[in-house]
Amino acid sequence: MRAFAILLILMAGCRGATPDSQRTAGDSSVAAVVADSTGTYELDLPARWQGHFRVDSLSTAERGRAQPGAFVFQYLPSDSTLRPQALLVIAVYDSAVWRSVLAEGGPPPGDSVAARNGRVYVVGLPQSNPFVPGSTDVTVFSLLELRPAEVATLVRLR
Secondary structure: OHHHHHHHHHHHHOOOOOOOOOOOOOOEEEEEEEEEEOOEEEEEEEEEOOEEEEEEOOOOOHHOOOOOOOEEEOOOOOOOOOOOOEEEEEEEHHHHHHHHHHOOOOOOOOOOEEEEEOOOEEEEEOOOOOOOOOOHHHHHHHHHHOOHHHHHHHEEOO
């Protein structure tokens, strides 16, 4: 829970800007820069996400064997009677644990997008759009889904 609180503080203070010299305060391509509590990575969330998501930490059961500090970025439906749906899950695994997860068979909890210092950074994306065809939420959710080129640059290791 402490990591989640730190993440929220960082999100509030970093909207639209990062300390990275490649980004500027006026960079309109980024909705938020999110740093994990250990300082090992940052995420550049796309500008089109602004106002459409919230961040939650995953419980021990939800994150499985990932290290503490796994997060889910959830789409907030315009229809408040509907549950928020995951746009992105980010988790960090010890490299040996990640190899054993892959060896278990079945679909992995996401795709490895980076690795460094014995850690593997894994991103999970929705397999399909969960909203009713023709609804406003199905359209917005489709627009917010990450493109393959975005996923490749989403995680910046520190």
